[in-house]
Amino acid sequence: MLKFGISPCPNDIFIFFGIIEKKIKTEGLDFDFVIEDVETLNNLCMEKALDISKISAHAFYYLQNDYIMLSSGGALSEYGPVVITKNLEKLKNLSNIKIALPGRLTTASALMWFYWQKNFPNKKYIVEFMPFYKIIDKIIKEEADIGVVIHEGRFIYSLKGLELVEDLGKFWIQETSLPIPLGLIISQKSLNIKKALEKIIQESLNYAYSHFDEAMKFIKKYSQELDEDVIKSHIQCYVNKFTFDMGEKGIQAIDELIKRIERHAIWS
Incomplete structure (x- = not known):
């Protein structure tokens, strides 16, 4: 067995x-x-x-x-994880950003790191790893500033009133011309x-x-x-x-x- x-x-x-x-x-x-x-x-x-x-x-x-x-x-x-937030305008003014990630070893975690290093190399971050299904609620309650959602999350986050920061799938394809x-x-x-x-x-x-x-x-x-x-x-x-x-x-x-x-x- x-x-x-x-x-x-x-x-x-x-x-x-x-x-x-x-x-x-x-x-x-x-x-x-x-x-x-x-x-x-x-x-x-x-x-x-x-x-x-x-x-x-x-x-x-x-x-x-x-x-x-x-x-x-x-x-x-060609469809990858997406980075979401509750308020894009508020996000722009933060110096310390709390990030919710669906596990340290997930591909979403790696893709977010590559994206972060390229776009926010001088910003400070606080990372919390958690099961993927908890991330949307974490963002809604503003217990994290941004979150990376995978699986069904990418299809429903907008229905919860959340906003897109970045599509990490598109980011990967632009960087590599390869599937995610x-x-x-x-x-x-x-x-x-x-x-x-x-x-x-x-x-x-x-x-x-x-x-x-x-x-x-x-x-x-x-x-x-x-x-x-x-x-x-x-x-x-x-x-x-x-x-x-x-x-x-x-x-x-x-x-x-x-x-x-x-x-x-x-x-x-």
Whole structure:
């Protein structure tokens, strides 16, 4: 029985629906799914507590000695995290800025660091790391000046009366001309089941697309946001050709992220 970590976000549940619900053949492999926030999964992999897992691409920098990256099941997109605030005008006058981030090892955290260093190198900051679903409330209550939102957050922040500071996905694409390497699937090198896992994930994806309504009902058991349009938008943004196979472009994007992480002490 292999411990397999995924997040409760719509794109992950959609991708792995066919496996979780035993709708497809799994090459004789059995999985025990651990469904947790991606930063929790990052940290579990740091402890080698999971055999296979979705992780943030940022976290792979620290995990590449023990885990291998799969070409299927990841999240590479043209849509990335967004930086939000309650009041843009007030933000301009602050010398100390409180930043809410969805976990130290998330790709959102790395992208925000790159953006901050380029645009506000002389500003002081106070960083607080927290689960992604707490950030919007933190900004509404003005317990943080800016926050980086991921997953469903990018689709609903404006409905809560919050304002956009920067789209970190657009920032990354302008800097690199590469897709945004948000997350990927890894497995422990010692397992030697990469090809089998990639095939299973692709078959699970095909099952979800051909049983879309069934998959949608299943997703709602886990999603933070139950509005069907938000869930569909999430899937359309983060499940794409790179999810089936990240290809050369996807590998280039992850390599570029890792090179940039090597050059920076992120939020030190």
